[in-house]
Amino acid sequence: MGMEVSLVEPRTARAAARRWLAALASLKLTLVFLALLGAGVVATYLGGAGSVWLLVLPLALFAVNLGCAVITNGVFRRQTALLTFHLALLAIVLLIAAGRLTFLKGQLELSTGETFRGDLTQFESGPWHPSRLAEISFTNHGFAIDYSPGVKRNQTRNTVSWNDESGRRRVAVIGDQQPLALKGYRFYTSFNKGFAPLFTWHPARGPARRGTVHLPAYPIHEYRQSREWTLPDTDVAVWVMLKFDEVLLDPARRSEFRVPREHTLVVRAGAERRELKPGERYMLPQGVLVYEGVTTWMGYNVFFDWTMPWLLAAGLLAVASLAWHFWNKFAARPWER
């Protein structure tokens, strides 16, 4: 009779599935996967960038192992705290995966007075990053950093302004522990900052352009304050160098990051070399370059990862449930004979 057959078959299929689940849920496999993950971490670490699969594969196996154990292992049904702990671990693994698919990490530089319009100097991001950087803008109004003797950097205080959701202008001071958070992106100041000579370029034809050149970071590249760049819309390469004699950051005393009071800007185009004071101009066949003076630029790190608060919550839940589990388990004191 057809009915009996159809009753038996799903049962064996279910039994087979259950056997598979039980096998995948083996705690011995957990040990193997823990060891695999450890090996993957060491390999990634020693091999530099390495392959992400060394981490992704053991974590995926781990998630399967844990998932099957949660379904089949009676221990988890009897011990809620232990179950909560392992589910929190599972959530952490899944959140990290989601984070890697959607994160963005990048760098940008802004001169004092310049407004961010979504351009990064470099970045890496997950394949599904929902980029909203173009919707963000904020302005750098300059920074103050004081240094302890020995040129040891202390707090960075960087004033920025932006328009909030309702269009109101907002101003804040951000710094080492205080990012600017806009639409899920977090902008951090960094040790990467320096001097920015400001120019106006009057081409022979067309409108004038104002802009800065970011010299190498100061004080890290104290003795290499020069850079080559190309005049806008031309192929004229110009080399500039900031020249000054003052000691800005005195190793013997407290000091403050500032632009030099007395300085000249060395400009070289082709074989010609000139020294300019602020306000002076440099004639070229293609136009006139006016040196306006020197200001500063700040390098920012930008980071987007929507999973962060959830990761923190899952981590704290893991710790709390772990403590709860062992609190119950350690009620006995077998060593007190």
Added chain:
Amino acid sequence: MAELQSLWAALLAYVAAGTVAIIAVAMGRRPERSVLALITAGLVLHTASLALRWVRVGYGPFTTLFEILSSNIWSLLTVFVLACWRVPAVRPAAAVVMPVLFMMMGWLLVTNPGEGHLPATYDTIWLYVHVATGKIFLGAVLVAVGLAGLVLLRAVGVAARRFAALPEDAGLDELAFRFMVLAFIFETLMLIAGAVWAQDAWGRYWAWDPLETWSFITWLTLAFFIHLRVTLALRPRLGAVMIMAVFVLAFLTFFGVPFVSTAPHKGAV
């Protein structure tokens, strides 16, 4: 300077405590109260030395090797004394714990006690959470090492008569395991606090820098150890060896990596 003098005095008290504890093993005595009293006296002097320095330089013992060694000797012994107070069965472990600390004290004596500089990124509450949970973690592992050491000493037949009076291996093993679990909980907290701090300080919560990598490997090893015990009913002697392995990893992570690598974790520039 009173600061260094009280440190010397504290180290002398620790050495006296350790010597009594070790001799007692050979003699088959149990002078546990004297050992604890000497360690506690050392801790009082050591606390004074740390406090004087903190007031003088204006920040806690967090940056130079000298400060980190000194404050860890202090915290390891504080955790040990607290453990001895709450769980008297831990007391004989002093004979194993103190020689480990002698090694750190010797190292402390040859490091430069000069001042460092507190990086700008250290101006946060997370510094204290991260450091405190890390110190409890290492202290709990050290207590477990002391107990595991007793198991192993008995296994090789050292001072058999004296050790016969202690709880059986299974009891010591269970007790050591509980301290490892405590260590695991606090290491997890340390990693979480560190990640929150790294996010604020460097704009990323995790980047596999050497210190992050090695502390995660230590965490994995601890998770492996806990599972191994649950899954395979580990024998106490093997468990004791695992505890030693975790301690070596944790110790190298704390005192090796930050002073070998120049990665951002030092907070420099």
